[in-house]
Amino acid sequence: MRTYKRKTTRCSYTTEDLKNAVKAVNDEGKSVNAAAKKFGIKRMTLTRFLKKLNEGGDSSMGYTTPRQIFSPTQEDSLKKYLLQMASIFYGYSPKDVRRLAYECAAKFDIKIPPSWTANKMAGKEWLSMFLKRNPELSIRKPKPTSHASHPKSLNAQNVKVFFEKLAEAMDRYGFTAADIWNIDETGVSTVMKPNKIVAAKGKRNVGAMTSGERGTNVTVVTAVSALGNNVPPMFVFPRKQFKTHFLNGGPPECIGAGNASGCVTDEEFYHFMQHFIKHVKPSIERPVLLVLDNHSSHLNVKTLSLAKEKGVVMLSFPPHCSHKLQPLDVSVFGPFKKYCAAAKDAWLRNNPGKTLTIYDIPKIVADSLPFALTKINIVYGFQKTGIFPYNAHIFGEEEYSPSFVTDRSEPETIESEKDPVSSTEPYPTLCVSTSQVEPEAGPSIKKNETIDLRVFSPEIVRPYPKAGPREATKTNRRKRKAAILIDSPEKNALEE
Incomplete structure (x- = not known):
């Protein structure tokens, strides 16, 4: 869910907690139950993590970001470019940003949804999430400058x-x-x-005498x-x-x-x-x-x-x-x-x-x-x-x-x-x-x-x-x- 918010602190431990628990089991000889209780980790979670490491897997955990078009590094580069363009008074409109995203993906052979290819621009959903991931950016109304x-x-x-x-x-x-x-x-x-006045909410035309x-x-x-x-x-x-x-x-x-x-x-x-x-x-x-x-x-x-x-x-x-x-x-x-x-x-x-x-x-x-x-x-x-x-x-x-x-x-x-x-x-x-x-x-x-x-x-x-x-x-x-x-x-x- 896009706007899901965690309601409990259950399973909120970090990768560092898991690594410390693994070290306690492998190096200090503690049991899985004792290590799990000491670091506040579910016993079955620690068991799976130990098995994954012993079989030569990586130490990553948690959810990934499925279907994200650009990597965090690429999005950071795109963010800096948009900020620079705005600073020289040649900023892009939301639709131009979507076209730019499509052109960048096509130029650098990045896998994109079929709708991007059909419309020659990124979707509104992508722009919304891109702005949410980069709070330094927002849609502003520019002041005309000669x-x-x-x-x-x-x-x-x-x-x-x-x-x-x-x-x-x-x-x-x-x-x-x-x-x-x-x-x-x-x-x-x-x-x-x-100046601004207090008037009826939702009324379209509010006047003031001049x-x-x-x-x-x-x-x-x-x-x-x-x-x-x-x-x-x-x-x-x-x-x-x-x-x-x-x-x-x-x-x-x-x-x-x-x-x-x-x-x-x-x-x-x-x-x-x-x-x-x-x-x-x-x-x-x-x-x-x-x-x-x-x-x-x-x-x-x-x-x-x-x-x-x-x-x-x-x-x-x-x-x-x-x-x-x-x-x-x-x-x-x-x-x-x-x-x-x-x-x-x-x-x-x-x-x-x-x-x-x-x-x-x-x-x-x-x-x-x-x-x-x-x-x-x-x-x-x-x-x-x-x-x-x-x-x-x-x-x-x-x-x-x-x-x-x-x-x-x-x-x-x-x-x-x-x-x-x-x-x-x-x-x-x-x-x-x-x-x-x-x-x-x-x-x-x-x-x-x-x-x-x-x-x-x-x-x-x-x-x-x-x-x-x-x-x-x-x-x-x-x-x-x-x-x-x-x-x-x-x-x-x-x-x-």
Whole structure:
């Protein structure tokens, strides 16, 4: 029976108990009855075991696993393969796993039931028992991940360049926890995702009141330090003309701005940089480090000039790596969104029949942001990202697994190569992508490697996916990477 559970401890002795009993009979001269009583074994069981050993049989006992297609070693190899495929974001569906099992059995001449051959896949029963024998595996619903963003950018080389730049800045200026800051923005919508509620069991449609079908976003910009301090936020409203009454009920000393989109542009970020300098009070004699992403509004020459003049050292993250490297993304904005949803829910209950508008957002943020901007959350974010305390090895190999598929060297450009010394291109090193290094060795089979079919390996049947060679480009388009933005080479190149 598949789900049978033992109801008694009868006959629960091990092979070791039987061997000790046999040793007592053969070496110590005890009778079968005495040895059986001493070790708690049935007399007839010990008699059969003695006879089996004396006739030259093996010492195995108990039930075997009849009709199991793959051996434990083969199933372990299959399990590791499935885990690796999931870690690089190319996991298999249950039906694909069943097809893979059939293909592996056919490739390695393993005896299979006729139904596998007829359907070209393993049965549902096999998959169910395979998952039960390997509790590390389960059927999960994956989160959609864009091919153009996180997987290819979060690789060991990009992260290494960032930490090298971070170490350079810390060694040059001697920054402490109070001097290291992070700036980022997030959107707060007038329409929230409803929280779970208690309703009738089995009812198919359960609703919750919201302010509308589609919400309007207000951007909130804030800054935090590795010591746990924070700067009052700035609100960017989707209005061309900003009015001070938009901020009624907002956090103390907050500021606001407005534009047609409600997103942060060069002008709004320059305004927030002035706000940041006013509260942090950096200087040339006592500079501060500001880590931030590579958003275009952060690369404005006017803002970089202000930062350099006031003693703000700006260090950018590699593109599409802020979900792992940015402290605000790691430990603050997640809790903030949850507290924000609870505050919106409370507002709707306290104002029945009314619609939540963008002018109510500052009050919502004032009620929820302090719960997320706690010292514990902020300090943990800097620790988790390895920024402070400095830890260049904060991420393990599993963090870089999704980039395995696209990790490959860059091709030469179609244009004739220019001497970097004599070239008229200003600061050509900025054109070098951090992915131009040779890719690290991955789990896939190397070219011209001899395949031993005697060793069971699902990778032989379905090799790990690997992107083809990069196509040669016609232009030397600059690719952003981690950089100290106020350094003269970087700043001059941006001005150019």
